[in-house]
Amino acid sequence: MEKECVLYVKEKNKRAICTACEQRCLIPEGKTGICGVRKNINGKLYLMVYGKVAAKHIDPIEKKPLYHFLPGTYSYSIGTVGCNFRCPWCQNYDIAQFMEIYGDKILGENITPDEIVKQAIETKCKSISYTYTEPTIFIEYAVDTAKLAKKHGLKKILVTNGYMTKECIDYFFPYIDAMNIDLKSFSDDFYRKYCRASKGLKPVLDTIKNCHKKGIHIEITTLIIPGLSDSLKELEKISKFIASVDKNIPWHITRFFPAYKMPDKEITPLETLKEAEKIGKKYLKYVHIGNV
Ligand code: SF4
Ligand code: SF4
Structure with a gap:
């Protein structure tokens, strides 16, 4: 389809x-x-991925992670192949970077927006999450599903790297209730070098500000990768930035495990996560350590 x-x-x-x-x-x-x-x-x-679901699970909403939105419920979670970034630590690289493995072959199960909503209701989920890869790239499919889901009282969630345009936000805004946005680093170079994000960091910061202003529930995640995104100075900049938007925005600091093109990198030491938590708590009300 x-x-x-x-x-x-x-x-x-x-x-x-x-x-x-x-x-x-x-x-x-x-x-x-x-x-x-x-x-x-x-x-x-x-x-090309409209109606083609490459990954589908019923997840606790805390796994998104969202800790302050419909806690204790399940979210019907879907994703297609493809991503606009090239993170060398990607845990879902087999679908996100599918072109490296399968060329232009689009993999996935055919599922219409109608069927997704039906399955979410049947499995007693309270929400639908667009996740696993990057929902911005399949936003038209997500929005068509979200329009139907809204009629049935289901909430809709984007788990995203935040690189969407303002036009994209205006397009999905009336249908999306919550977002978990990655803030992978506070460095322009990091975004350009590792994620291959052509405009660096700024679009992510703009998305966070813009979506928060529109009243969408926002939580933020930073994966702390040893040697790459574990500088305490930088983590302080992230905390300050989030606080400048709203100190009530929850910040998830998550532990890195070796994956994809970084199989030899060390696991984030617990002490680093605890240090980051201490810094975050100077500025923010909710800081959560994840993946431990
Ligand atoms: S601009 Fe469009 S085509 Fe290019 S990476 Fe982003 S979503 Fe894909
Ligand atoms: S943005 Fe997420 S899905 Fe895309 S490559 Fe990076 S880690 Fe993987």
């Missing part, structure tokens, strides 16, 4: 600019953007 994207603009010579995320790929005819799932066919952009 594929469907024409909502978030794109047509360009000269049958090219298209995708406006879903801040990579803002300029895509020539016959090609896909960085995420590998938004394809230019004859000058129009199509979402």
Whole structure:
């Protein structure tokens, strides 16, 4: 199943600019953007993963992690293949970086938005989460599902790296109730070098501010990777930034385990997490250590 994207603009010579995320790929005819799932066919952009679920689980909402939104409930969680980032520590790289393994073959089970909502209700979930890879890249599928879910009183959650555009936020805003947004680092270089985020850190900060302003419930996650994102100075900058938006925003600091292109890196020492927690608590009301 594929469907024409909502978030794109047509360009000269049958090219298209995708406006879903801040990579803002300029895509020539016959090609896909960085995420590998938004394809230019004859000058129009199509979402190749529409209705194609690559991962599906019924998770406790605390696993998203969201600790301050519908606690004690289950969330019907889905994701497609593809991601707009290239994090070398990705725990879900087999689906996020599917192109490395499967080329342009789109994997997944065919499930319509209607069926997702039906399954979420049948399994007594209180919400639907778009997660595992990056929901921004399949936002039209997420929004179509969310529109139906809203009618049935289900809440809708994005678990995201926060690299969406303002246009994307305006598009999903009326249908999304809560978000867990990664703030992976406070360094521009980190975002450019490791995530291959072409515009660095700023779009993530803008998303946090913008979505909070719109009244969406926000929690933030920082994965603390030894030697990469464990500088106490930087963790202090993150805490201060979150507090500047709202000191009641919960901050999850999570433990790194070796994965993907970082199999030899050490696990985050517990002492580092405790130090980070101490720093966070100077500025924020809720700091949670995760993955331990
Ligand atoms: S979602 Fe982002 S990475 Fe994917 S095509 Fe659009 S701008 Fe590019
Ligand atoms: S943003 Fe998330 S899903 Fe995408 S590559 Fe990074 S860790 Fe993996």
